[in-house]
Amino acid sequence: MQTTVSQEAPKGSILYDPKVRGIFYQVVLVAIVAFIIYEAVTNAAENLQRAKIASGFGFLNNTAGFDINQALINFSAAGSTYGDAFIVGLLNTLLVSAFGIVFATILGFIVGIARLSKNWIVSKVAMVYVETIRNIPLLLQLLFWYHAVLAPLPQPRDSINVGNSFFLNARGLFMPKPLFAGDAWVIWVALAVGVVATILFRRWAWKQQAATGKLYPINWISLGFVVGLPVLMWILLALFGANPISFDVPVKGTFNLRGGMTVYPEFVALLLGLVTYTAAFIGEVVRAGILAVSKGQTEASSALGLTSAQNLRLVVIPQAMRVIIPPLTSQYLNITKNSSLAVAIGYPDLVQVFMGTVLNQTGQAIEVVVITMAVYLTISLVTSFVMNIYNRRVAIVER
Known part of the structure; x- marks a missing residue:
């Protein structure tokens, strides 16, 4: 009567555990990649030193x-x-x-x-x-x-x-450049408030639409917040004698244009x-x-x-x-x-x-x-x- 010898590893052995094998192969792969990178960096540094080329980010x-x-x-x-x-x-x-x-x-x-x-x-x-x-x-x-x-x-x-303010030629488009004075921060604050108000209003309008089905002119009201508030503050400052924003208009010279901004x-x-x-x-x-x-x-x-x-x-x-x-x-x-x-x-x-x-x-x-x-x-x-x-x-x- 012949007896067969089992070729399987003992149940307690971890050598045949798929998870262990997977981790082992990944560790080997990472080691190989790290070695290749190390050799490449070392070789490059030696070549730069041999060629007397400085390295670093100085x-x-x-x-x-x-x-x-x-x-x-x-x-x-x-x-x-x-x-x-x-x-x-x-x-x-x-x-x-x-x-x-x-x-x-x-x-x-x-x-x-x-x-x-x-x-x-x-x-x-x-x-x-x-x-x-x-x-x-x-x-x-x-x-x-x-x-x-x-x-x-x-x-x-x-x-x-175009209107003595915009000039187009082979060197680009010359246009007025805005110049902001010290009190222009009021306009930037108004713009920030308008953006926040737009976000809050849009969320409220969507909730109202989902609850009641009523539609609101979201785009027009958003435009009013984002554009209307800064323009309103600009007008108010102008009424009180302030000039928060001025423009540097390009001037046409003999051979080129001076001032303004160029695209x-x-x-x-x-x-x-x-x-x-x-x-x-x-x-x-x-x-x-x-x-x-x-x-x-x-x-x-x-x-x-x-x-x-x-x-x-x-x-x-x-x-x-x-x-x-x-x-x-x-x-x-x-x-x-x-x-x-x-x-x-x-x-x-x-x-x-x-x-x-x-x-x-x-x-x-x-x-x-x-x-x-x-x-x-x-x-x-x-x-x-x-x-x-x-x-x-x-x-x-x-x-």
């Missing part, structure tokens, strides 16, 4: 020695540092990204709704726009806006004059390219989201007497947002990352200023690249975090 305190035409903070070649140049590039990137997200969203929703229009011409024009714009590389579109549209504008001496053509070209390109993709996202809403919802709202505009604004779009938000987040991230193409038309964004001029002058390749990558990663993570919060608010709650 270069950020050195004088920059170059000018930047568009700077949201005070910047000069003699008095500003490479750290200041980094901040200027970062702010310019955030500026064009913020405007790009707002305008691309508006245009994208218009295009997406237009593609579903019952008007044949409107739907076909929107279709041609989408199929044309999204199939042309963004870099070519930026070069088109910059060289073909903005470059042919007249020279400063032949500027297009440079590089910024306009980059913004137009990002908006028109991204809006084509957002339009398709919006169209898909609207088509995902059941037709029964539209039929029910029509039976209740809602107009087509009310049906779209109050019924279809709120439900479509649950489908629109995830891919829309990706398009917002693309706007920020695609803004790095600004180097092709000379817009002083983070890549052009920091990875271009600063890197060429300092030679701190590793530090500059790491900082730039960390900035774009941080912007993307913050954008995703905010959009995920909003996505959870509009998501369907399972019952």
